[in-house]
Amino acid sequence: MSDDRQVMLRETFSVTGGDFSHAGEVSTTIKSMLKQIGFPAPVIRRVAIATYEAEMNVVVYADRAVVTFEATPSIIRVILEDQGRGIADLDLAMQEGYSTATDEIREMGFGAGMGLPNIRKNSDDLEIDSEVGVGTTVRITVFTQA
Amino acid sequence: MAHDEYYHAHEVNTEMCDGRMKCMRVCPTSAIRVRGGTASIIGELCVDCGECIRACPHRAVVPLSDRLDEVRHAYKCSVAIPSPVLYSQFPSDVTPRQVLEGLKQMGFDHVFDVGAACDWATLATSVFLREHKGPWPIISSYCPAVVRFIQVKYPDLTEHVLPMEVPREITAREAKRRLAGDLDIAETDIEAVYITACPAKVVSIRQPAEKERSWLDRAVAISEVYGPLRSITSKMEDVPVTHLFDEASYGPGWSRLGGMAGLLKTDRWIAVSGMSDVTKILDDIENSKLRDMEFVEANACLGGCIGGSLTVENIYVARSRAIRLEQRFHQNIARHERRVERLHREGFFAMENPVRPRPLSPLDSDIAKAIAKVKRRDAIYESLPKIDCGACGSPDCLTFAEDVVKGEVKLSQCVVRSAH
Numbered sequence: 332m333s334d335d336r337q338v339m340l341r342e343t344f345s346v347t348g349g350d351f352s353h354a355g356e357v358s359t360t361i362k363s364m365l366k367q368i369g370f371p372a373p374v375i376r377r378v379a380i381a382t383y384e385a386e387m388n389v390v391v392y393a394d395r396a397v398v399t400f401e402a403t404p405s406i407i408r409v410i411l412e413d414q415g416r417g418i419a420d421l422d423l424a425m426q427e428g429y430s431t432a433t434d435e436i437r438e439m440g441f442g443a444g445m446g447l448p449n450i451r452k453n454s455d456d457l458e459i460d461s462e463v464g465v466g467t468t469v470r471i472t473v474f475t476q477a
Numbered sequence: 478m479a480h481d482e483y484y485h486a487h488e489v490n491t492e493m494c495d496g497r498m499k500c501m502r503v504c505p506t507s508a509i510r511v512r513g514g515t516a517s518i519i520g521e522l523c524v525d526c527g528e529c530i531r532a533c534p535h536r537a538v539v540p541l542s543d544r545l546d547e548v549r550h551a552y553k554c555s556v557a558i559p560s561p562v563l564y565s566q567f568p569s570d571v572t573p574r575q576v577l578e579g580l581k582q583m584g585f586d587h588v589f590d591v592g593a594a595c596d597w598a599t600l601a602t603s604v605f606l607r608e609h610k611g612p613w614p615i616i617s618s619y620c621p622a623v624v625r626f627i628q629v630k631y632p633d634l635t636e637h638v639l640p641m642e643v644p645r646e647i648t649a650r651e652a653k654r655r656l657a658g659d660l661d662i663a664e665t666d667i668e669a670v671y672i673t674a675c676p677a678k679v680v681s682i683r684q685p686a687e688k689e690r691s692w693l694d695r696a697v698a699i700s701e702v703y704g705p706l707r708s709i710t711s712k713m714e715d716v717p718v719t720h721l722f723d724e725a726s727y728g729p730g731w732s733r734l735g736g737m738a739g740l741l742k743t744d745r746w747i748a749v750s751g752m753s754d755v756t757k758i759l760d761d762i763e764n765s766k767l768r769d770m771e772f773v774e775a776n777a778c779l780g781g782c783i784g785g786s787l788t789v790e791n792i793y794v795a796r797s798r799a800i801r802l803e804q805r806f807h808q809n810i811a812r813h814e815r816r817v818e819r820l821h822r823e824g825f826f827a828m829e830n831p832v833r834p835r836p837l838s839p840l841d842s843d844i845a846k847a848i849a850k851v852k853r854r855d856a857i858y859e860s861l862p863k864i865d866c867g868a869c870g871s872p873d874c875l876t877f878a879e880d881v882v883k884g885e886v887k888l889s890q891c892v893v894r895s896a897h
């Protein structure tokens with residue numbers, strides 16, 4: 332790990348709640364950096380899907396977030412720290428098909444309740460801390476070797 | 478260098494180029510640099526979309542399609558297979574039949590229309606979609622520039638590309654088989670010439686993405702045949718024409734955006750055109766945002782192939798004509814259904830090889846070094862004015878920073894930065 336630290340790429344981005352016109356840009360930027368570094372395509376795809384879903388949850392359900400992206404040769408990590416309403420029942424939120432999306436949001440094509448389950452499916456490690464009325468932190472880890 | 482491995486159907490005429498950078502700004506893959514006052518194209522990055530050809534005010538980006546007088550040198554027999562776009566280039570009193578007959582009068586021994594193959598391929602695509610188990614959505618394989626773009630920039634999406642042969646290739650294959658039988662000559666004695674709306678198809682013929690060899694042998698630009706055809710057809714009575722299949726209908730639908738997808742048996746399709754919107758949609762697919770969609774028709778040219786860079790008619794006029802041609806000549810395709818389904822099972826439409834990724838070389842073959850280079854690039858980028866002025870000859874500040882890291886230019890070439 333100490334060796335890894337020296338070659339760690341670290342970038343931060345911000346995401347604004349409700350800003351649908353720029354939604355997905357952070358995940359696209361991260362993806363293109365991973366391609367330039369030359370990580371295997373399936374690894375990139377998993378990071379892209381997990382990051383995109385987490386980014387969309389900020390846009391749909393939170394006020395704003397700072398996204399930290401870290402990459403070393405062996406580990407890719409994306410941390411989204413948001414300020415917002417938080418998640419009251421995390422176990423429930425993690426269930427496939429569970430969503431509190433409004434009809435309006437559903438009409439925009441979101442709210443299938445598959446976001447968090449897909450984040451879990453596409454990451455090797457997932458930590459979520461949330462406090463109602465304060466915010467949610469999502470830590471996504473993907474190992475770059477099988 | 479890897480660059481030379483890839484054939485491209487256009488080049489910069491350095492005499493005519495005066496370094497205006499219009500091409501550099503429109504290139505969707507950032508493949509163009511302007512150094513020493515002239516533009517150059519990085520072969521590895523170019524996907525042959527033709528944006529630069531359209532953008533150049535001096536016509537210094539020259540398409541390299543085949544010339545008409547090169548046709549039929551080493552062959553016993555020549556076949557013209559026009560893109561359906563060709564029909565929409567003529568006023569509506571010129572029918573597709575006349576256009577096909579006109580090609581014969583220009584010296585082609587035979588002409589074959591792709592309409593029937595378009596209808597059949599549409600039906601076969603519906604069968605494919607019905608049985609496909611994912612990943613979704615499927616992306617059409619029709620536009621070679623989009624296919625290249627996916628191979629290069631979205632390598633993990635290659636498995637979304639419809640693994641089916643396109644109508645122009647099916648038509649060329651069947652035409653050769655049939656003529657070889659009828660005339661008792663070898664297939665290799667027949668030259669199949671595509672009349673093309675774009676240089677991307679020239680490339681797909683010279684260097685196919687999905688097989689060893691194309692069934693087509695050459696591609697001549699629509700703009701090259703237009704003049705002679707126009708004068709021939711203006712003096713012509715309506716004439717009958719030989720078709721590839723017995724019950725043929727004209728397939729102008731494939732020439733305009735959404736024309737093909739709209740005939741599929743699913744409602745879950747979208748049609749996208751123009752490289753910048755294609756990019757957005759591919760990003761969405763990669764983020765798996767469009768997994769509820771079944772089919773994406775994607776065309777490099779705005780409006781579909783009628784917007785191809787080797788056409789002559791204004792795209793809006795051509796589009797209106799294409800719609801009217803469809804209304805007049807397109808037949809109900811449902812009656813072919815059972816036959817097409819059988820042919821589909823027999824592999825009639827199968828692509829020879831799957832489309833494989835052709836990812837760009839990373840910044841370094843060693844991941845740790847590549848990470849270090851990305852860090853350096855970002856540090857350089859932070860020191861730049863970030864105004865994307867292009868004066869350095871790279872399309873934007875970020876690409877310039879990358880070019881510096883790659884050792885292709887010196888940091889001092891940023892004149893704006895150096896001025897401070």
Ligand SMILES: Nc1ncnc2c1ncn2[C@@H]1O[C@H](COP(=O)(O)OP(=O)(O)O)[C@@H](O)[C@H]1O
Pocket residue numbers: 384388389391392393413415416417418424425429430431432441442443444445446447448467
């Ligand atoms: N960052 C967040 N802040 C607040 N609530 C969230 C956040 N992320 C997810 N949730 C809650 O968890 C639920 C499930 O999320 P998800 O699985 O992504 O499905 P969907 O986004 O389709 O509703 C959401 O409906 C929402 O109530």
Ligand code: SF4
Pocket residue numbers: 525526527619620621622623674675676677678776777778781782783784785786
């Ligand atoms: S949209 Fe059509 S004309 Fe344009 S590059 Fe693609 S295949 Fe060629």
Ligand SMILES: [Mg+2]
Pocket residue numbers: 384387388442445446447
């Ligand atoms: Mg969600």
